[in-house]
Amino acid sequence: MEPVSAAVSAVLPAGGSGERLGGATPKQFCGLQGRPLVSYAVRAMERVSWISDIIVVVSPENIETMKSIIEKYGHKRVTVVKGGITRHRSIFNGLKVFAENQSSNRLLQKPEVVIIHDAVRPFVEEDILLKVVMAAKEHGAAGAIRPLVSTVIASGEDGCLDHSLERARYRASEMPQAFLFDIIYQAYQQCTDHDLDYGTECLHLALKYCKTNAKLVEGTADLWKVTYKRDLYAAESIIKDSLSQQICIITDVKEAVVQAGFLLHESLKNQVKDKEYATEEIQKLVDMLEKSNVPLLYPVVLILVHLNISENISFSIGLEELTKIKKFAREVKKKNILVYGLLIxxxxxxxxxxxVNSAAALTMALIKDRNPELIGQLLVA
Amino acid sequence: MEPVSAAVSAVLPAGGSGERLGGATPKQFCGLQGRPLVSYAVRAMERVSWISDIIVVVSPENIETMKSIIEKYGHKRVTVVKGGITRHRSIFNGLKVFAENQSSNRLLQKPEVVIIHDAVRPFVEEDILLKVVMAAKEHGAAGAIRPLVSTVIASGEDGCLDHSLERARYRASEMPQAFLFDIIYQAYQQCTDHDLDYGTECLHLALKYCKTNAKLVEGTADLWKVTYKRDLYAAESIIKDSLSQQICIITDVKEAVVQAGFLLHESLKNQVKDKEYATEEIQKLVDMLEKSNVPLLYPVVLILVHLNISENISFSIGLEELTKIKKFAREVKKKNILVYGLLIxxxxxxxxxxxVNSAAALTMALIKDRNPELIGQLLVA
Structure with a gap:
């Protein structure tokens, strides 16, 4: 998917203070599965091959934080820019980097189309990015919209209802938006201090100063903006949900337990790791995972499945062994790998x-929850 | 808190199809911790002593479902009413029950003030209910509002931006709302079919037909409407969060382990149950819980703490014992009681x-997650 050979770059304002969220950390730096929200939004841009540069605009006190996030998670094509005191001023700062071509270490090419997207909308897909970019090429400006969830009303000076808007006639303006670079940059150059300080809507600037009526593109529900604490909960659940679809389990079953292995396969529709606690092999797997950089982006769940085929009815588990697994799990957790034990x-x-059903259910629960407190525990199917 | 001796009742429209949610179950019947969303909203009304009657309006095919929810969760003062094909028609049906005084089994007194609230806003507090009721007494109508999260825009016929609204001048109209009964009922009696079929806003009807400018009351963020799947995730997390504040742990420590018990107390800022797996006592506790009806509203977490004070380094746990606990836990789960084991x-x-820190962390994780898949497992601190 390459949008008709236009040079496209993106600006992500990430300068907000997150006051609506409550708590000291601005929401773009809140951790979801241990990783800051802004990193998810950057990743969403970065995986789109036709976006050349990604400008992340943060408030001066967060520049170092942002740079360390980029380094830690290995983000590419990202430039950190100092924000202004309002959203519009921050976006303007981001755009200036292209126009003035004076970014500290490298030259950034002025794009034909620039995407503007929020750092706190982590789930943006290539599809909608492409749509707004194509529409911006044609119309000069474009933005994602959604139906209104609540009726919008205007209040009078007495704090009473003045009038309500007919819900069907209006839309919520969401992100991403895209603009011909020259249009949005010209709009920002011309707009007043009042616009820069109190405005919130880029589409409005393009209309007011460049007579450009933005094309409105129907977006999906997952474009919503993480605003309140409940939105962080929702985002975390969505991430967990999507992660739990990604299972890779490794099998090396012994003859005697092939049947159990087979049934477990069926239940998990996948493969199962059933090595005994062979520390060496586990260590090798951990090393491999670490090298792959996968655990950096998301916590990886590693389930050590132990098959007990002893017919001895009074089979028992030594606490010493359990303590050993817990210790190992604690070490490995530092690498963002969560180790659990499962006894079948x-x-x-x-x-x-x-x-087998119980084993499958426990496995799914461990994968879904990724509960860091339960690492090193041995669950019994 | 009694609002100046007015008779107050409530109407909860719960007839929506939940099409924005995706999935077959309308959102008001989706389970959160096993209990339907609508039951949370009903409970929020019912615990306010000065609300006399609660009318829940549901679509014809869900009347039996709603009645069984009321019976199962022991809701009081609730009348189920058949809804219409739109939200306004459903609310009107709810109001008619008071005006026409012909509810099947009992007489419902016409209230002075009626609250209208959504079945899919489960976290409404007495405080905001009181505020809108008081304001309605004074102004005839009142409703909760919230700041807009997104800019609202109007699109032209070509699908392009026509104009955007200045975000600061507008508010989102939320629920609860309250009205002098005669005002809202008169408004519904006078309004057109077009209003009934396409309108969404009760405040608008009061303004249009009764010249009543509703008082707007700033609400809290948790009044939001559960609309999308992510909102169900958020609601579930909020419930879990609030539940995990409610811990009651029972202690009966032996002399020898007083120190551990004391430290655990400190860590949990509470009491600890450390009885051995004395089946009789556990059964007694389960019976007590069941009689209390608490497990009906929320799953109760019961952690059986086993203190191992044996100096024997090769202490081990028998699988037979574990199997017994699991079986017991499975039985008790049917009563909505989640039993876990914790070995210290x-x-x-x-x-x-x-x-002790590890035990406290595990306890908190179990209480917080209430994971039904992990019941009967013995975790080792």
């Missing part, structure tokens, strides 16, 4: 399908 | 504070 009992007198 | 090792050569 395979005995002739046991109802196998039930055990 | 207390030995002279163990770093006690570390163990």
């Amino acid at each position: 009992q395979y005995k002739d007198h046991f109802p196998l399908q039930e055990t | 090792q207390y030995k002279d050569h163990f770093p006690l504070q570390e163990t």
Whole structure:
């Protein structure tokens, strides 16, 4: 997907103070599965190959934080720019980097089309980015919209209802938006201090100063802006949901337990790692994962499945062994890998399908929850 | 808190199809911690002593479902009414019950003030209900508002931006709202079919037909309307958060373990249950809980803490015992009680504070997550 050979870059204002969220950390730096929200938005841009440069605009006190996030998560094509005291001033600062071509270390090419997107909308897809870019090429400006959830009303000076708007006639203006660079830059150059200090809407500036009526593009619900604490909860759940679709389990079953392994396969529709606690092998796997950089972006769940095929009814687990696993898990957690143990009992007198179902349910629960407090525990299927 | 001796009742429209949510179940019937969303909203009304009657308006096909929810969760003062094909028609049906005084089994007194609230806004507090009721008494109508999160725009016929609204001048109209009964009922009686079919805003009807400018009352962020799947995630997390503040742990420590018990107290700022797996006692506790009806409203977490004070380094846990706990936990889960096991090792050569911290962290994780898949597992601190 390459949008008709236009040079496209993006500006992400990330200078907000997050006062609506409550709490000291601005929301763009709040951790979701241990990783700051802004990193998700940057990743969403960066994985789109036809976006050349990504400008992240942050308030002066967060420049170092942002630079360390870029380094830690290995983000590419990102330039950090100092923001202004309002959203519009920050975006303007971001655009200036292209126009004035004086970014400290490298030259940034002025794009034909510039995307503006919020750092606190982590789930933007290539599809909608492409749509707004194409529409901006044609119309000069474009932005994602959504239906209104609540009726919008105007209040009078007495704090009473003045009038309400007919919900169907209006839309919520969301992000991403895209503009021909020259149009939005000209709009920012011409606009007043009042616009810069009190305005919130880039589409409005393009209309007011460049007579450009932005094309409105229907977006999906997941474009919503993380604003309140509940939105962080929602974002975390969405990430967990999507992560739990990504399972890679490794099998190396012994002859005797092939049946259990097979059923577990069926239940998990996937493969299962059932090595015993062979510390060496686990360590190797951990090293591989670490090298892959995957655990940097998301916590990886590693489940050590132990198959107990002993017929001895009074089989028991030594606490010493458990303590060893816990210690190992604690070490590995520093690398963002979550290790859990799962014991599956395979005995002739046991109802196998039930055990296998229980193992599958426990595995799914561990993968879904990624609970860091439960690492190193041995669960029994 | 009694609002100046007015008779107050409430109407909860719960007839929506939840099409924005995706999925077959209308959102008001989606389960949060196993309990339908609408039950949370009903509970929020019902615990306010000065609200006399609660009318829940549902679509014809959900009347039986709603009645069984009321019975299951023991809701009081609730009348189920058949809804119309739009939100306004449903609310009108709810109001008619008071005006026409012909509800099937009992007589409902016409209230002086009626609250209208959505079934999909589960977190409404008495405070805001009181505020809108008081304001309605004075002004005839009142409603909760919130600042706009996104800029609102009007699109032209070509799908392009026509104009954007200055965000600061407008507000989102939320719920609850309250009205002098005669005003809102008169408005509904006079309004057109077009209003009933396409309108969404009760405040608008009061203004249009009764010249009543509603008083607007600033609400809190948690009044938001559960609309999308992410809102269900958010609501579930908020409920879990608030539940995990409610811990009641029972202690009966033996002399020898008083120190561990004391430290655990400190860590949990509370009491700890450390009985051994005395099945009888646990059963008694489960019976008590069941009788209390608490587990009906929320899943109760019961953690069986086992203190291992044996100095024997190779102490081990029998799988048979574990299987027994799991079976017990599965039985008790049917009563909405989640049983987990926690083993705390207390030995002279163990770093006690570390163990205690670990136990506290595990306890908090179990309470917070209420993961039904992990019941009956024995975690080791």
